[in-house]
Amino acid sequence: MALYTSDWTPINDDTFFRRHELYPMSWAECDWTERTLVCVASSGGPIAVCRDVSNSAVPIMIYNGAGESLGLAKWNGQLAGAGWSDDEHLVLVDAAGQVSVYDMFGKMERSLQPRDRSEVKKFTVESASVFLSHQGTGLAVLCRNQRFYMTTSLEQPLVKKLPDAPGGSGPPSCWVTTADRYRSAVLVAKGLEVSLLEADSKAQPLAITLPAAAQRVAQLVTNRAGDLLAALTDSGHLVLTSLDLRQTFCTVDTGARQPAKQLQWCGSYAVVGYWNSSLLVVNRRGETIKYGLDVPGQLCAECDCIRLVTPYSHELIEQVWSDSVAVFRIGSMDPAAVLVETHREYEQKRSHLADEYLRMILTRLNQAVTSCIEAAGHEHNPQVQKLLLRAAQYGKSFVSELDPELFVSTCRYLRVLNSLRHHSHGMPLTMGQLRQMPVPALLDRLMRRRLHFLALRVCRQLQPAPHADQRRVLEAWAKHLVVSSDGEGQAVARQIADRLGSQSGISFADVAKTAIAAGKRGTAIQLLAMEQQARRTVPLLIDLNMCDEALKRAADSGDPDLAHSALLQLRDARGRAEFQMLIRNYPLMQSLYMKYLRSRGQTELVRDGLIQEDDFDGQARLRIAESYKETRVDLRISHLVAAQDCYKKAKNEFWATQTEDQHKLLKYQSSLEESCNREYVGLSLQDTIKQLILSDRHKLADSLRNEYKISDKRFWWTKLLALAEGEQWAELEKFAKSKKSPVGYEPFVDACLEHGSLVEAKKYLPRVNDENKVKYYAKAGLLEDAARIAFEQRDRDALAYVEGLCGPNNRSVLQQIGQYRQTLKP
Numbered sequence: 001m002a003l004y005t006s007d008w009t010p011i012n013d014d015t016f017f018r019r020h021e022l023y024p025m026s027w028a029e030c031d032w033t034e035r036t037l038v039c040v041a042s043s044g045g046p047i048a049v050c051r052d053v054s055n056s057a058v059p060i061m062i063y064n065g066a067g068e069s070l071g072l073a074k075w076n077g078q079l080a081g082a083g084w085s086d087d088e089h090l091v092l093v094d095a096a097g098q099v100s101v102y103d104m105f106g107k108m109e110r111s112l113q114p115r116d117r118s119e120v121k122k123f124t125v126e127s128a129s130v131f132l133s134h135q136g137t138g139l140a141v142l143c144r145n146q147r148f149y150m151t152t153s154l155e156q157p158l159v160k161k162l163p164d165a166p167g168g169s170g171p172p173s174c175w176v177t178t179a180d181r182y183r184s185a186v187l188v189a190k191g192l193e194v195s196l197l198e199a200d201s202k203a204q205p206l207a208i209t210l211p212a213a214a215q216r217v218a219q220l221v222t223n224r225a226g227d228l229l230a231a232l233t234d235s236g237h238l239v240l241t242s243l244d245l246r247q248t249f250c251t252v253d254t255g256a257r258q259p260a261k262q263l264q265w266c267g268s269y270a271v272v273g274y275w276n277s278s279l280l281v282v283n284r285r286g287e288t289i290k291y292g293l294d295v296p297g298q299l300c301a302e303c304d305c306i307r308l309v310t311p312y313s314h315e316l317i318e319q320v321w322s323d324s325v326a327v328f329r330i331g332s333m334d335p336a337a338v339l340v341e342t343h344r345e346y347e348q349k350r351s352h353l354a355d356e357y358l359r360m361i362l363t364r365l366n367q368a369v370t371s372c373i374e375a376a377g378h379e380h381n382p383q384v385q386k387l388l389l390r391a392a393q394y395g396k397s398f399v400s401e402l403d404p405e406l407f408v409s410t411c412r413y414l415r416v417l418n419s420l421r422h423h424s425h426g427m428p429l430t431m432g433q434l435r436q437m438p439v440p441a442l443l444d445r446l447m448r449r450r451l452h453f454l455a456l457r458v459c460r461q462l463q464p465a466p467h468a469d470q471r472r473v474l475e476a477w478a479k480h481l482v483v484s485s486d487g488e489g490q491a492v493a494r495q496i497a498d499r500l501g502s503q504s505g506i507s508f509a510d511v512a513k514t515a516i517a518a519g520k521r522g523t524a525i526q527l528l529a530m531e532q533q534a535r536r537t538v539p540l541l542i543d544l545n546m547c548d549e550a551l552k553r554a555a556d557s558g559d560p561d562l563a564h565s566a567l568l569q570l571r572d573a574r575g576r577a578e579f580q581m582l583i584r585n586y587p588l589m590q591s592l593y594m595k596y597l598r599s600r601g602q603t604e605l606v607r608d609g610l611i612q613e614d615d616f617d618g619q620a621r622l623r624i625a626e627s628y629k630e631t632r633v634d635l636r637i638s639h640l641v642a643a644q645d646c647y648k649k650a651k652n653e654f655w656a657t658q659t660e661d662q663h664k665l666l667k668y669q670s671s672l673e674e675s676c677n678r679e680y681v682g683l684s685l686q687d688t689i690k691q692l693i694l695s696d697r698h699k700l701a702d703s704l705r706n707e708y709k710i711s712d713k714r715f716w717w718t719k720l721l722a723l724a725e726g727e728q729w730a731e732l733e734k735f736a737k738s739k740k741s742p743v744g745y746e747p748f749v750d751a752c753l754e755h756g757s758l759v760e761a762k763k764y765l766p767r768v769n770d771e772n773k774v775k776y777y778a779k780a781g782l783l784e785d786a787a788r789i790a791f792e793q794r795d796r797d798a799l800a801y802v803e804g805l806c807g808p809n810n811r812s813v814l815q816q817i818g819q820y821r822q823t824l825k826p
Helices: 117-122 322-328 335-349 353-361 364-375 383-395 405-421 431-436 437-449 453-460 468-484 488-502 508-517 521-530 534-543 545-557 560-573 576-583 587-597 603-612 616-629 632-648 655-677 685-693 700-709 712-725 731-737 746-754 758-767 769-778 783-792 796-805 809-822
Strands: 008-010 016-024 037-040 048-051 060-063 069-073 079-084 089-093 099-102 108-112 125-131 136-143 148-151 175-177 184-190 192-195 205-208 217-222 228-233 237-240 248-253 264-265 269-275 276-285 288-292 298-301 306-309 311-321
Touching: 008 353, 016 453, 016 521, 037 079, 037 298, 037 306, 048 079, 060 089, 060 616, 069 089, 079 117, 089 125, 089 136, 108 468, 117 298, 117 758, 125 175, 148 453, 184 217, 192 534, 217 264, 228 264, 237 269, 264 298, 264 306, 276 311, 322 335, 322 364, 335 616, 353 364, 364 405, 383 405, 405 431, 405 437, 405 587, 437 468, 453 468, 488 508, 488 521, 508 521, 508 534, 534 545, 534 560, 534 655, 545 560, 545 576, 545 587, 560 576, 560 587, 576 587, 576 655, 576 712, 603 616, 616 655, 632 655, 655 685, 655 731, 685 712, 700 758, 712 731, 712 746, 731 746, 731 758, 746 758, 769 796, 783 796, 783 809, 796 809
Parallel strands: 079 125
Antiparallel strands: 008 016, 016 311, 037 048, 048 060, 060 069, 079 089, 089 099, 099 108, 125 136, 136 148, 175 184, 184 192, 192 205, 217 228, 228 237, 237 248, 264 269, 269 276, 276 288, 298 306, 306 311
């Protein structure tokens, strides 16, 4: 096992650290100086290098973890700070407070001013820190007036001034940002005083126990979780403590009297300090390891390790996991180590010793298999991974009750890790980092690198079932292809269609939108032709000025909401006259537009459309509708006259005559109001006659009847109902005797009864038709007479009808009906 532990260094009897090379760097950045800026993104992110930060003419080169070039960022100004955001964007802060955000290919995406301009003009930014906060990516700056400002989100930069640090008005000896899941703050040291500065609260002094030889705190650093603190003093003492000061872990004399170039936490178990030619690892028990370093380097803290970037290599320093120690430690008799040896004896020698070794650990075989699987996950060498996984696979065949999920998931994660770590991809993630990172976040990282095929493979490996993330990757690939392709039109669209297919669940319209933004009109048209959802297609067709196709798709969709949306979008994009000429070729769309205008009360626009189409019937109906909205009679009449003219132009004689009659009636009603001092305008012809009768103007009612040629039946109905309503019983009787009623006398009975006059109703009952007499006598409550008439008509059914109307108070009628029935028996 000595070969596997050659890069291990013990820090105590049971704990080891290892420092091993991830990549030999393929870049040409070999001449680092004091003015060289090296900024390394966490979680296997890219690396930004500027050879001379004092010269703004020198661009910032961006590489992946293996030193492969990704791009360069051009900037201008005096750099005050730099860092990487949580979504791997390079953030540069200059002395004027200007914040510039670049993608990993060096393209500037946005620029923002984190503080008020008056404050920027007044004070210069001395230093800045980009950090990962509980709200995304935060930024803290120290101005020349020794005041701190902070925002916890560059996406929504709400900047707040932090309280002044105690210890005088002088500059701090050091400061650092810290963040946990709930808050972000700045730790500031002035002399031996360390304070926690948090927005909207007072400065909180931290009573850190420091050695007596210390005169000031030279460096501060917190871990990624924001709960541990390391403080290096000018005397060279390193103090490790919890940030809440409940526990001080150790104080170690590093022997250095100069500040470390860098100080970073390695996970949560140790601190790594970098001096000119050495690295010092100090764990929380105060135990140390010293590594030599003969070239400049840059440390990057991770959640479970630390990365070291030098001009020639990219290295990893981490504490060796306990499962790996159990397997590979020299002389280890742990069940996992025995299992690996058992598998070696069986696989390579087919030796009987394999059986003996297996019997030794049979009772702890489950533990051995689990340890081998876990150890494989933390190894970076694929050959060592295979060794451990094959041993675990061999061992689990002898275990009856073992959940295979750990083995399967570890194999999947290792396939992903090995692909990510490949030199061409340069993403040296660890198993712990990968398991903490959600799959969508990992896919976003790959898509930002334009590694769409790898993202799809990762997605299918970690999410075997069809998933929305797979569609998201394919859509991102299609958009990238559209933007980056030199060609345009059917070839690119066909390539996308062949890859995506109709069942992928991806909208071609979304890809077409990207093509439109990139100026690829031909590609966008071809993609929209393959889109099935009209709701997504129509707005983009309008943007492409393909109005006829947009109207056709909207009309064929059968979706009224889409049709209205398309019409309004077209109307805004074109002039009114051009729009009207366009939609006249689509009757359905024109009809919907007119309906929309009417619903919004835009009468003039409706009229313009009707006039343009020579729709005289529609113009007449519009005039009539307008007439009913007017309160002045003369305006109503003018609208009706105009409507009559329109009907005549349409050769619609019937409605022309009806309209003429209506405006004549309005004139007559207006004159009646003037002469009678009573409201008539707005009443129908029938109601007008009714009101005249109620006011004893019978001659005027007859005159109106003759003028409008009202039929006898309609006039008799109107008059008898009006006389009954006015209880003009004498006039009603006179009217009934004037001549034979064209509507019969049943309505007279009904009207009298409705207005509570049984006496008047009896006058008309004898004149009711014979077939209705029984019904109407019964309706009037004259049940005895109704039974008699039924008997006279020899109608058994009528007798039964009357009998059914009788109650307990009508016993005499019931007896009479019984006698009638006896008489009518055959």
